[in-house]
Amino acid sequence: MQGLTLSWLAERNAYKFPEKEAIVMTPVEGGRTAITNATFDERINQVANGLRKRGIDRGDKVAVYTTNSIPTLEMYLGAMRIGALPVPVNHRFKADEVRYVLEDSDAELLLFDDQAADIVDEIHDEPTTPDEMLFYGTDRPAYADDYVDFREQSATSAVEIVSSRVDEAMLMYTSGTTGDPKGCLLTHDNVIQMSVNGIVEKAFEGRDVDVDGRGMIVTPLFHISAFGMFINNYYAGATTVLMDGFEPNRVMSVLEDEAVTAGFFVPTMARALLAVEDFEEYDLSAFEEFGIGAAPSGKELKATISAAFDAELQEAFGQTEMSPVTTLLQPSQALDHADTVGKPVINVLFKVIDPDTHEEVEPGEIGQVCYRGPTMFNGYYGMPEKTDEVFDEDGFFISGDLVRQDEDGFVEFIGRADNMIITGGENVYPAEIEETLHEHPAVDEVAIVGAPDDTWGERIKAAIVPQDGQEPSAEELQTYVGERLADYKKPREFVFLESLPRNPTGKVLKQPLEDEAGEMVGWES
Incomplete structure (x- = not known):
């Protein structure tokens, strides 16, 4: 081994904190399974030995x-230990x-579970499996x-x-929102430097890294976040719940x-937690x-979270190609700069x-954000031309995100470049309208898209998921936007849905919304 690798963290933690819980598995249906650092490292060795016995070698894909x-993480780090590359597959695919x-990916071995069994039944005898x-x-x-037999019958x-x-x-x-998913090659250093960035940024804030922390993960491990x-968690020696x-x-x-000390949630999850009955009866001390x-x-959501949980609020922004975090909105900034995603990490x-x-x-102008640094990926697997397209002559990765950075360095996310709407010659960014409508008390979720229009080129269309028991009218919502934003940013078409269409990663799919028939309103203005 040369330098710090992801799999070595298991060896280190087993040496320094052998009896500490590495992972506590708490399934949705109930129950609890805990594994110590010493046992986790031993199992990683078993997986690594078992993979080698089956012909998996350095550079192969698993x-x-x-x-x-717990087996998901055993396989990830076991493959890494012998130089093979785990390939997380979205379990909703x-x-x-x-x-x-x-x-x-040219995968040479597949680990799957009960939830994936029906799909694998369809494809198990195909040449690509x-x-x-x-x-x-x-x-x-x-x-x-x-899998358990495979692991337990392998050498420790x-x-x-x-x-x-x-x-x-x-x-x-x-996640493949604009076409087929692309395989991002991430190095050990990419992911570890991402953790280093977080630790350094925490130190800048005067906050300690908690070696006895217990960090909850509910979002899927097929995603780099x-x-x-x-x-x-693992780098700090903390426990993952x-x-x-x-x-x-x-x-x-x-x-x-589990006396969890930290957790990460997407906004829809945050709203669901805030709506839990008897929320205040839980001991979240x-x-x-x-x-x-x-x-x-x-x-509004940030302020509500901060008050309800009495916890430090931190927002992260980034993408898979950057391992993924590129900016952080720190707790000291979260409410004063709530309309931003913070500043670039160190x-x-x-x-x-x-x-x-x-x-x-x-500063203050909207543009396409570009990144460079040790968390930047090695390129797209098997796609050299696409890889060349996304790097400029100075070695910066050109993302598909539009942002606005102010003179103090705070970054406001505007939206995806391919989602920008041009109406009557004006550039309109959906995120601005979405945030405005999110603040309406009758709106649970919202997505803004452009719809073809003979007069204006595109008209702004709003897909709305109302709060339970609420029935906002199109006229009411259009007026609400018009009181807060320029007239040309007002949606002219509204469609009311029970839920927004999403891809398997949970991101909103806007193409189906463009085709959804809606209600025209206030067109004469």
Whole structure:
């Protein structure tokens, strides 16, 4: 091993904190399973030895199609220990999507569980599905071997960590909102430097890193943000409290029973937690840090979270290609700069460019954000031309996000470049309107899209999910926006839905909303 690698963290924690709980698994349906650092490291060795026995070697890909579980993390770090690359597969993917990832990644082994069994039944005998298959669960299909048997029958002897810190550690797929998912090659150093950034930023705030902390992860480990949170916990020597899904009442119970000190939730999860019946009866005295991200949260939600949980609020922003965090809104800034996603973290170079000229824009101007630094990925697997497209001549990664950075360095997320609406010659950014409508008391969720229009090129269309028991009218919501934003930013078409369409990662899919028939309102203005 050369330098610090992800799998070495397990060896270190087993040496320094052998009896401390590494992971506490708290399934949604109830129950509790805990594993110490010493046992976790031993199991990682078993997985590594077992993979080698099955012919998996350095550089090979190991697909992991599971919900959050201890075996998921055993396989991730076991593969890394021998230089193989885990390939997390979104556990909400259907057959065609799984086929794509398995073929695109050249996976040579597949671990799957009960939830994935029906899909794997469809594709197990296809050429793109690996011959080597392991199953973790209760009803093993005949074509797969039992994961627990595989692990327990493997040697516990220490495995030399062959990787260098700059070697590729995992192949993590993007969410694919604008086409097929792309496999991002992330190195050990990428992910570890992401954790270092968080620790340094915390120190800048005068906050301590809690070696005895207990960090909750409810978001799926197939996403780099969740895996990154695990590494944040693990790097600090803290315990991870893991859940295999999100059920608000169960989360609240686990927060209390496990004395969780920190957790990360997307905005929809945060709203669901705040709506839990008898919220105030839960003992959350240990809970100190509420992390939020993955989607805009808005000023009102941030203020409500901060008051209800009596915890420090921190917002993270980034993307898979950056491992993923690029900016942090710290607790000291969270309410005074609630309309931003904070400032760039210490080891990320950050610039905002004009999408057409690629010249840097002035503070306060909207542009496309670009990054460079040690958390930047190695490129897209098997896509050299696409990789070349997303790097400029100075080595910056050109993201698809539009932002506005003020003179003090705070960054406001405007939206995806491909979601910008041009109406009557004016550029309109959906995030601004979405945040405004989020503040209306009758609105639970909102998405803004552009709809084709013969007169204006595009008209602004709002898809609204009302709060339970509320029935806001299109006229009421249009007036609400018009009182707060320029007239040309008012939605002219409204559609009311029970839920917003989302991809398997949970991000809103806007294309179906463009085709949804809605109610025209206030068109003459």
